Amino acid sequence: MPTRWRSVLPHLDEPLPEDLPPEGTAAGSGVHINLPMELVRQSLQTREFWDIPQEVADAYRSFRPTPLWRARGFEAAIGARVPVWVKYEGGNVSGSHKLNTALAQAYYYKRAGVRELVTGTGAGQWGTALAAACAMFGLRCTVFMVGSSLAKKPYRGVLMRLLGAEVHASPSGLTEVAAADDGSRGNSLTLAIGEAVEYARGREGAAFCIGSGETYSILHQSVIGLECEEQLAAQDAEVDAVVGAVGAGSNFGGIALPFFASARSAGRRPPRLVAAESAASPKLSRGVYAYDKTDATGTGPREAMYTIGSEYRIPDSHSGGLRYHGAAKVVSALRHSGRVDAVAVGQVDALEAGRLFTVHEMVLPAPESGHALAVAARLACQGGQDGAERGVLVCLSGHGYLDLGAYQQLLAGELSDRDPDPAGLRAAMSALPLVGERTRGPLGAVAGAGAPIGGAL
Incomplete structure (x- = not known):
């Protein structure tokens, strides 16, 4: 099990854009969310490695390292041309990477x-x-x-x-x-x-x-990718595509960004990083790179993100934790610089991928993970520029035992996909200040991290 988390911040093409204050407030005011000082540091400093505290490491050992295996049954079912490697994060009491x-x-x-x-x-x-x-x-x-x-x-x-x-x-x-x-x-x-x-x-x-889109949260999730690197090396296996589902970005960032950091450190070309998102909330594939609110109160700083607009009413679906309007600052910055690709997946395709995986691998994925499996299947079956040539790594971020109602509807033929309303998307995004065209000043040195809680170390 890793003893340190790994940050991607030192390897970005340019620093993350500073946050803007909430609408209608002066710079430096309106921030009510407090953070322990160490989480502030993890959000802002470009230190690459952070020691995992002993108490946290001891808690991790009850379920880490998590298993990685080659999904040969799934490969056969989809007609894969290359190996599909699966990292499973569902084997703990929460049932997920969270x-x-x-x-x-x-x-x-x-x-x-x-x-x-x-x-x-x-x-x-x-x-x-x-x-x-x-x-x-x-x-x-x-x-x-x-x-x-x-x-x-x-x-x-x-x-x-x-x-x-x-x-x-x-x-x-x-x-x-x-x-x-x-x-x-x-x-x-x-x-x-x-x-x-x-x-x-x-x-x-x-x-x-x-615990999803924050820079410190994605740092903590790096244990996923760090374990994958070692586990794949032990199998003498290589992949040229890494896939994770994106609500805000924590499990995708956790599995994909350590590979990006390792490649940049070694001067190698990183694998293709592919974000699988819900077609009901397609921020990375149909959104804009703009400053937006992170929640409905609008009291926190506005962050630079790919977003479909916090005011947009996302259609109901079985995409669960993927039904969020924006993507993490780190993931959005990498998407903006061309380092991250994005594919939107409907709930029917996602659940069908989950059904196939269940039948052939004897593990039941959460619907969110089904989105990632659907994208991994496409990459593994396609050749050339659109597919993978050596192998695909996918994060199965959680189990689906509490999502059987969704699978019941799939089996009964009761599911369909609702595309986002184009007019509604345009309206929700039209007034957002685009990154690079901001009209307000930054919050300052700890912009976007929140005010530190007194007494934190």
Whole structure:
């Protein structure tokens, strides 16, 4: 198991764009999300390697290293021309890769004196991971879960409560941001996160915590790619394409960016990095590179991201945690510089890929992971410039045992795909300031990291 996380920041073509203040505020004001100082450093410093704290490493050892195998049955089923290597992150209590950063964040927040962590979650993997991490480190946990997802997957709520968390369906009756919603953001991760931000702000000893698109979260997820590099080397195997699903970007960043950093360090050409996103929220393939809000409150800094607009109402689908309007700053910057490719996948194709994988590999993928498997299958079956020549590595970011309702609908022929409304996309993106054309000044030295919590190390 790795003893250090690896940052991609030293290997970017240029520094990440600085954040802008919230709309209607002066530079340096309006930021209410506090972070432990170490997470601030991990977001801003260009140090490449960061030691994993001993307490976090000990917690990792209950489920890491995670398995990597060549999916020969899946290869045969899809007619693959090259090997497909699968990294499986579903073998822990949360059922997904999210526990990698949840444990790290709970550790740092507790050291900073926080007693309760509050978060928003889409499909529930992140909420479950944070509930587990809070239980391990002795913190209270409150989760706002997208209401439509909680209704489809009620046992996600049961598992979070079993781990000691308090769970609320979003929109809830507990926050002003939910009460003010006109239905345009209902059943969206943006609103659930906004409720968590507001709720945490009003509780003593509480802090908002999130685990997908943040630079420090992607750093913690680098254990995935670092293990893959060693595991592939032990098999004398090489890949020229690395695939992960993208909601905001943590599991994609975790598996792909260590390969990019290693190649840049060695002066080699990196493998093709392919982000698989939901066709219902195609920020990387149909969005704009602009400054946008990260949640429905709009009180935090506006970040440079590929986005379809935080005001866009994302169609309901079984894409779960992929139903988010924007991509992480790091992933967006790499996409903008041409280092990351993106493919949008419909829910039917994603679940069908998951069904095939289940039948031929005896592992049931989450719907999010099905999007990545569908893209990996295309790359493995195509030749030339559009495919892979040596092999494909794909992150199976979680299991699908709490998503069987989606597979039931697939088997019953009840699923279809709804394309985003072009007019709605244009309207949601039209007023966003494009990166490079900003009209407001930056927040300053710690822009986008949030204000550090006193006492953090």
